[in-house]
Amino acid sequence: MASDVRLKEQLPRLTERIVATYTPDDAINHLGHCALPSYEAIIAILLDIKDILYPGYRRKVGLHAGNIAYHVGSTIDSLHDQLTTQIARALRHEDRVRNKHNDCESETDYEAKGQTMAIELLERIPALRKTLATDVQAAYEGDPACQTTDEVVFCYPGIEAITVYRIAHELVRLDVPFIPRMMTEWAHKQTGIDIHPGATIGEYFFIDHGTGVVVGETCEIGDHVKLYQGVTLGALSFKTDDSGELIRGQKRHPTIEDGVVVYANATILGGRTVVGHDSVIGSSVWITRSVSPNTTVVLEQPSLRVRGGASVNSVDEHANYQI
Amino acid sequence: MASDVRLKEQLPRLTERIVATYTPDDAINHLGHCALPSYEAIIAILLDIKDILYPGYRRKVGLHAGNIAYHVGSTIDSLHDQLTTQIARALRHEDRVRNKHNDCESETDYEAKGQTMAIELLERIPALRKTLATDVQAAYEGDPACQTTDEVVFCYPGIEAITVYRIAHELVRLDVPFIPRMMTEWAHKQTGIDIHPGATIGEYFFIDHGTGVVVGETCEIGDHVKLYQGVTLGALSFKTDDSGELIRGQKRHPTIEDGVVVYANATILGGRTVVGHDSVIGSSVWITRSVSPNTTVVLEQPSLRVRGGASVNSVDEHANYQI
């Protein structure tokens, strides 16, 4: 009743076969290259930044006016070092990919560039706190099931996703490669909300429930916008160049003006689609054209087939649902 | 090739700037207040309760008739202490918010109240096991891909979400604030299923796949109800009072009677919407009005635009899909 030791003797040959597939033209190994940013380090950085954005809620308890400066000071110091290292790795990786070389050496001092970007990000924390306070307020005002703003900060997935997006978006604005997407994909995993870090989003932004929300890279979203679960702000189709390659970087996703509400599972597609200010897009609506300001768009009474009564043989009849 | 130490000299000034934003009227810091319930402690409590609800499946192996009483006894003892502490924190926090004071001292003995509530929850474990056994049975009977009930307990996300909901709902019934929502948001993160702890749900409840399901705070769900992924049981719109504030606590979400099946991505909205017993709501249907018992509601053959054949120049024609 035990495994056969002799069978294990074929394992070294298997190892050889596997290693033989790690060829230089193999796109899915990263051997002999400079280190990529560390996934674990990026998560640790996010948790530290959140500790400073929302002090006293999660990891540290017992913080008060008398000790908070020490706590923030030491966290900022450590964030400086961590961010510098990880941003430098991301810059070096991008250099290698862009210039198709395989060398970790470079004339550029990526640590110095990384440090500048790290400090620039940290300097934006007071402004980030200001914006995030508007998001928390919007959640409290928009959800009748919510009792206190503490609840929002403490356990609302929408705020989790928006917080990580806002941090990552600052890194996009600083031209930091690779790391912003790592951050928002981590938030996506936590919350089911997928906001591309390249999107532009105004103040007082609220996502309720959130699972399945997708906000594309080139979306422009105004102030006081509210999205429910399953909303897609996506692309219509992709243009390719003469050689058949996708054209990257064009505006492919909609513009949502101030004060718009988009209900559950609605889909809004296209780079030239504009939803005008203070409009309401109803649940499950699917649109690819612009909507004027102050407009409510809901599904017409849906054509439903209703087979009613206890008998399965009864005649189908059309329901007359009023919405 | 290293970061510049002199640049770090600006960090203390940055720390000062950040700390200066932690003002008393800042809604997103929790400094100098009594401790909130600990997120980590709440998760640990949930895992311990699940160990007792479903003994032998996950964390402890080798449990049998001869040692199970010791295991349960010591877990219950530790749960008593942990629950007492965390519930006391939640009660004290609610007192502070409700009475707008900033003081951890209070005439109320929150530890004593917390202990009573903790023991009351633990006393309900045998009844919870009875109900959860019906949910597991419903999953086994409802999913042709399922081989054994063990599989359901072991890895079905629906059961994970329902288990946490049922625990959290007992805490709602005991008037424990804050913690129930923390619990269901943790389950939401694990499973993509967002059940508000205030909802009322009968026996033999099954959610298949589950990602994107939302069950609102004031839903009433009967026995033998089955939901698929992406189903929303939500609110139509929110009433505000004279000062424009949301009115909280009204019935805003639908009633789903016994034996109803709701297929993937259907949306049912409104506090006065009742889906009568043994009805079937088809995939992607969107309704805001009541449905009689024994009724099947599916989308009418959808109006589809089909551009067919190998030629892109062919004329559009309307498909005649029969469902």
Place this chain on the structure above:
Amino acid sequence: MASDVRLKEQLPRLTERIVATYTPDDAINHLGHCALPSYEAIIAILLDIKDILYPGYRRKVGLHAGNIAYHVGSTIDSLHDQLTTQIARALRHEDRVRNKHNDCESETDYEAKGQTMAIELLERIPALRKTLATDVQAAYEGDPACQTTDEVVFCYPGIEAITVYRIAHELVRLDVPFIPRMMTEWAHKQTGIDIHPGATIGEYFFIDHGTGVVVGETCEIGDHVKLYQGVTLGALSFKTDDSGELIRGQKRHPTIEDGVVVYANATILGGRTVVGHDSVIGSSVWITRSVSPNTTVVLEQPSLRVRGGASVNSVDEHANYQI
């Protein structure tokens, strides 16, 4: 201000009441049985296999031609032992369930069977790498927001879900019970993408965003297929046998031929539904009938009710959306 020790005296009686519910006919305890596969061990196995499939990306940095063979060799050795143990547990559990006995003893040498299956899985790693390289390529080519294939390997949830599915599917092909579903449910938790390990999926498979995707057990998917978030490839309804029990194992889910694209939140149902090669299924479309090759199916201009202008009293008018 402390909990009352005397109240704790009722806890032993509560423990007795709970333990009394762990009866032999209670379907939700696993006491006195042979150990089930360990959830933690299965996750550790997945992370180790991913380290070998995509060397150098995540957990180990600094791998290069000179040390990679040692790393792979020792990981394969440990995987052999872990897989053997866990597969043996799964086989023994299945034996117990199938033959309704309660005994860990058996005439079958499950360790030996487990070892054979473990080695067979490991032998398939080179072939798995080949297929997964096509999936990574498909993601890069299909997403205009993607800069490098490294990004895909590093943080795309679609690749995470597909990788775990492909490993689990090999175990299904080897007739390993229980473990494949544990694996894909773990991936479901990470990504919101629920692919049943029994599904058959060709090369160059891409899932973008992915939250809410469900791929059923008996789906057959060709090469170069692309799915967006919220797509369901599901069953229409379930057949029951004369005694009312579900018939398990029939083809209940659709066939998707080569080169098909299915946009966000589309639902395709039924075991006899075939979507012909190179067809496009538009966002939010819901179909239960077959579609010819080279066909584009989109929602007809949706019947929307638009209430426009600043005045709430304005007349409803039908929008004429062109898609």
